[in-house]
Amino acid sequence: MFGFGSMIDKLKKDPKTICLTEGSDPRILEAASRLLASNFLTPVLLGNPDEISSAAEDAGYNIRGAKIIDPGNFDRFDEMVDLFCEIRKGKGMTREEATELLSHTNYFGTMLVKMGIADCLLGGATYSTADTVRPALQIIKTKPGNSIVSSCFILVRPSATGENEVLAMADCAINIKPSEDELVEIAGETVECAKIFGIDPKVAFLSYSTLGSGKGEDVTKMRNATRKAQEKYPDTPIDGELQFDAAVSPRVARQKCPWSKVAGYANTFIFPDINAGNIGYKIAQRMGNFEAYGPILLGLNAQINDLSRGCNALEVYSMAIITASLS
Numbered sequence: 001m002f003g004f005g006s007m008i009d010k011l012k013k014d015p016k017t018i019c020l021t022e023g024s025d026p027r028i029l030e031a032a033s034r035l036l037a038s039n040f041l042t043p044v045l046l047g048n049p050d051e052i053s054s055a056a057e058d059a060g061y062n063i064r065g066a067k068i069i070d071p072g073n074f075d076r077f078d079e080m081v082d083l084f085c086e087i088r089k090g091k092g093m094t095r096e097e098a099t100e101l102l103s104h105t106n107y108f109g110t111m112l113v114k115m116g117i118a119d120c121l122l123g124g125a126t127y128s129t130a131d132t133v134r135p136a137l138q139i140i141k142t143k144p145g146n147s148i149v150s151s152c153f154i155l156v157r158p159s160a161t162g163e164n165e166v167l168a169m170a171d172c173a174i175n176i177k178p179s180e181d182e183l184v185e186i187a188g189e190t191v192e193c194a195k196i197f198g199i200d201p202k203v204a205f206l207s208y209s210t211l212g213s214g215k216g217e218d219v220t221k222m223r224n225a226t227r228k229a230q231e232k233y234p235d236t237p238i239d240g241e242l243q244f245d246a247a248v249s250p251r252v253a254r255q256k257c258p259w260s261k262v263a264g265y266a267n268t269f270i271f272p273d274i275n276a277g278n279i280g281y282k283i284a285q286r287m288g289n290f291e292a293y294g295p296i297l298l299g300l301n302a303q304i305n306d307l308s309r310g311c312n313a314l315e316v317y318s319m320a321i322i323t324a325s326l327s
Contacts, residue, residue: 072103151306152172
């Protein structure tokens with residue numbers, strides 16, 4: 001698998017513990033079994049131990065060595081409730097409300113990360129993205145200087161030269177219609193994530209217009225966001241607004257914007273809204289034969305990541321490695 005060798009080497013030197021919120025799901029169990037066999041990442045499976053063990057045995061997965069924690073029988077549960085109430089005291093949370101929320105593995109698992117019992121969390125095999133992000137925002141919160149949580153996808157496709165073509169796309173999963181300043185923040189976080197995956201970022205702020213060829217509110221937003229990003233990140237090649245063909249095709253770029261240092265060679269794409277981003281990465285995945293890794297959540301104080309509910313066991317395994325290596 002692309003780029004996982006260096007991540008695995010990193011984890012072998014500094015092993016992590018990852019919380020998997022849907023402990024009895026067959027895809028989670030298969031991925032956990034594979035992780036345990038590799039011995040560089042310890043999964044924490046949440047749920048009823050008897051149900052998890054029975055599901056693993058029925059499916060033929062060896063999960064010996066995994067930690068299994070039952071939210072309904074956790075010896076530090078009262079401590080967890082107290083801490084959750086303290087975190088949410090500004091919202092007037094009662095112990096009864098906290099106890100109810102912490103009976104759900106998405107909240108319980110996020111609190112395990114907050115308490116240092118797990119290093120990171122991966123959820124979403126059955127939970128929605130919102131159900132994974134909401135506890136993270138309430139409990140883990142955004143990093144200092146960040147106003148939002150965003151996400152990116154890393155897309156990988158083998159090329160004819162034998163090297164992988166690697167792209168970053170954002171935001172495709174979290175922010176519905178980001179403002180200019182939010183787009184700048186998304187770009188900065190995406191650039192740093194892209195570098196981890198070996199991308200030398202060349203950033204295109206995408207639009208239906210190329211450098212003034214079209215007009216409209218969305219064009220203005222992307223143009224202004226580009227200018228702000230260029231000012232904030234002067235050492236990163238950034239251009240926009242660019243149409244996608246101008247961003248990736250040298251021939252089109254020579255016709256539309258020959259003076260651009262990004263056009264024709266962009267590898268990091270900032271979309272104007274979630275509609276464009278979600279559609280765009282899925283076209284690349286399904287019709288362009290790219291492997292899509294993500295959504296990788298950006299801007300949090302700890303690494304919490306989301307799975308697609310349509311994921312398979314290999315995707316869970318891959319995202320577990322990514323999540324742990326970023327934590």
